[in-house]
Amino acid sequence: DQLSERPIVTFVAGQGGAAQAGVEVGDVCLSVNGVDVSTSKAAATEVRRGTRPLSLTFLRMADIEITRDEGFHMVKYDTIDIRPPSKYSSWKPKYVVIGGIIAPPHMMMMYRSKDEYDIAVLEVTSQRKLSVKVKEFSLRGARIANDFNGPLICHHKGQLQPIKYFVIIPARGNPIKISSPKLAELKNVHLATRRAIAESSRSSSSIHSRTPSAGVQQHVDNTPLSYVNSGSITATTSHNNEAGGGHAQPPFNGYADSGYTVKSTSGYPQGKTGRTGRY
Structure with missing residues (x-):
């Protein structure tokens, strides 16, 4: 089959x-x-x-x-400066998730740890009150600053190696800076952010091309809304095929230089091995 x-x-x-x-x-x-x-x-x-x-x-x-649109990174989102902080201690550790199974694909969610993300998923899918802290940012109308050659490099005093980072300029709010010591570790969230921005841009263009009905009030996405505690039902499966073309930014192939290739898979080929688990 x-x-x-x-x-x-x-x-x-x-x-x-x-x-x-x-x-x-x-x-x-x-x-x-x-x-x-x-x-x-x-x-x-x-x-x-x-x-x-x-x-x-x-x-x-x-x-x-298997590509996961998430990862543990150092972030900075509480200043208007587009540049990275001058001190490494100013970065905050966060588990960053683009979309995921409890938020729309255009939302960036930040948790204090992977364990707290797991807790959030279990609580939302069982329609319980959320017990963990979550930071959420909309990527609709956003762009990645100076992304023509991929993530940027920052040298911090006292650190043996420079960090790699990229900066998201949201439609509203402070710039969001996301960093990692290694380019390969930043790959998934960086590429997922690009896809989310491109797809939300296409979606927004399609919506705004329609003529609104008289008397209907249009919702502007710039308003910060909470999705993680909306009680929505999440899907148990997905086919995460990367959309070809249409990127808001020029293609960046620097990950290939670090031993990684950017590719997508469609479906699953036939296999011969299986296993059974009881839990």
């Missing part, structure tokens, strides 16, 4: 039962309690009505590159 239509694991809580059973992002779910599931809807139905503990069978594909 076509594996690309089957449910794909897009999130695993670090301290959850799935992680302890060895389930990883990118695994393909084949069955729940022995019942074949060919779609995410079928999998969700079987999980809801299945007896506990659940027995799920997964297929793990070889040579599949």
Whole structure:
């Protein structure tokens, strides 16, 4: 059958039962309690009505590159200066997520740690009150400053190596600076930010091309809204295929120089190995 239509694991809580059973992002779910599931809807139905503990069978594909639009970085967003802070101690550590499964794709979310992001996902998907702190920024109407050659370099006194960083100029609010000691570590969030800006720009152009109905008040996205505690239902699977072309910034291939290549995968090829986990 076509594996690309089957449910794909897009999130695993670090301290959850799935992680302890060895389930990883990118695994393909084949069955729940022995019942074949060919779609995410079928999998969700079987999980809801299945007896506990659940027995799920997964297929793990070889040579599949999994891209996460998130990472732990040093950030700065509380000044109007577009330049990086003069002292390294002025940066704040944050776990940065572009979109993710509990926020729209044009939102950048910042958590104090990966564990707190996991908590937020579990609380939002179960429609509980959020117990962790979250910073959120809209990327609609934003741009990345001086991004023609990719991330910039900053030397801090007392640091052995320079840091790599990029600066987001939002439609409203202070510049958002995101940094990492290594270019490769900055790759996922940098490219995800580019995609989010480009896609939100295309989406906005499509919306504004329509003539609004008389008497209908239009919502301007510049207003800071909270999405993480809206009680929305999140999807259990996604096909994260990178859109070709249409980038708001010229293509940057510097990651290839650091041993990484920028590419996208569409669907899952046929595989022969599988495993079953009970949790």
